[in-house]
Amino acid sequence: MPLQRSGADMRTTRTLTAALAMAAALVLSACGSSGGDGDGGGDPAATRDVTDVTGAVVKVPAAPKKVIALSEQDLDGLLALGVTPAGTVNGRGQQAPPAYLGDKASGIKSVGSVAEPALDAINELEPDLILAGGVADEARLKALRDIAPTVVTYKPADDWKTAFNKAAEAVGKTDAAATWLQTYTSTVEATKTAIAKHVGESVSILRWNPDGPVIMLKDSFASLVVQETGLVRPATQQEPGFAHTDVLSLENLAKADGDWIFASTLQPGSAEALKQAKESPAFAALGAVKNERFTEVDGTLWTSRGGPLGALKVLEDLGKHLSA
CATH class of the missing domain: 3.40.50.1980 (Nitrogenase molybdenum iron protein domain)
Known part of the structure; x- marks a missing residue:
């Protein structure tokens, strides 16, 4: 026999649905630009300094055009900001990006696995920025930095918000990330009400x-x-x-x-x-x-x-x- 839902239950569910729709609309509104918060254009040779989580100061393009995401978190964060990377790694235990991302990640070229990204595949894409996720191996980081400016976005124990904010800083979208997180907080509150x-x-x-x-x-x-x-x-x-x-x-x-x-x-x-x-x-x-x-x-x-x-x-x- 199907569960009967009260009017209050239905109202809280509608509140949660509306909050999730708002968050989805925010993602869509961010699409169409892979540059910074301001214009995504300007001098293509312009750069900014970003300090990654290892303490390295990395000179990155002011408006990167071809970004590589070497972790699920970096890929997810870029897509949330409306940035489609030129290449990414497969999800853990998969032969494609994480399945939960669905069509948002379709068509992005694979450059190997999280554990073993393929340097030759990365190099072929001619990136102007690499988000290296939690890569800690110095030899691998040096090899990546020989290809393009490389930002380590999180340490293994860091939470997803830390990784998201660092990825946003690297691609010049800190304002968009802050707005996104405000909407996320509202969705958490709507979920609390619903449950x-x-x-x-x-x-x-x-x-x-x-x-x-x-x-x-x-x-x-x-x-x-x-x-x-x-x-x-x-x-x-x-x-x-x-x-x-x-x-x-x-x-x-x-x-x-x-x-x-x-x-x-x-x-x-x-x-x-x-x-x-x-x-x-x-x-x-x-x-x-x-x-x-x-x-x-x-x-x-x-x-x-x-x-x-x-x-x-x-x-x-x-x-x-x-x-x-």
């Missing part, structure tokens, strides 16, 4: 691998977004970090429980492993499963590194499943 009856409940975030589930740590991308809405991670999932735990055995699956479970797959063979796990007594014993609060979500979004567009999609998922 108000669940604030304080716990959300477990899992990635199901071929050899079993891992729990995303407390400081991982989707976890930070979830916690901004007033939801919490379970008491058994308070370990700090931005990656994930070791694989859990089915005997220890109770550690993966919460008021809600958002589970995903990413690697080949993971979906079959999750399907088999669902047939086990340990899976059936989970409280979230018993209460029909086990939800499968996009692993490229919930269990990888995302940016501003991804954060909006996490909020959208929360509104969809917790405001019903």
Whole structure:
């Protein structure tokens, strides 16, 4: 029997939908320019100094025209600002940009993986700016800087907002980024309203691998977004970090429980492993499963590194499943 929704529930859902639409409109309004906040034109030889997160002062074009994004976060952030990069890396465990970006990332040339970007492919694109994500290897950075000005936009433990702001600074769109983040804050508040009856409940975030589930740590991308809405991670999932735990055995699956479970797959063979796990007594014993609060979500979004567009999609998922 379908759930009956109250007038208040429907109003809060409409509020969230309107906020998400506003954020989407902001993205669209930014499109059409890959230059700075002001004009995107001017002297093509003009440069600016940007200090990246390693402390290096990088002389970048005032209005870059061919940008390479070497992380999912950099790609997401550029697209949110209306900048389509000339090249980017594949999403983790994928042969294309992160699936959650959809058509926004279609047609962008791949230059390899996050772990191993192909220098020759990058060089062929003749970029005038490279956003190197969290690259820390000095030899690789030197090789990249021999090709074009290279800005390291975040350290591994930095959150997505830090990466977004640094990417925006590198392409001269700090004002647009500030406006975007204001809209994001409004969307967080709208989501809180939409899911108000669940604030304080716990959300477990899992990635199901071929050899079993891992729990995303407390400081991982989707976890930070979830916690901004007033939801919490379970008491058994308070370990700090931005990656994930070791694989859990089915005997220890109770550690993966919460008021809600958002589970995903990413690697080949993971979906079959999750399907088999669902047939086990340990899976059936989970409280979230018993209460029909086990939800499968996009692993490229919930269990990888995302940016501003991804954060909006996490909020959208929360509104969809917790405001019903």
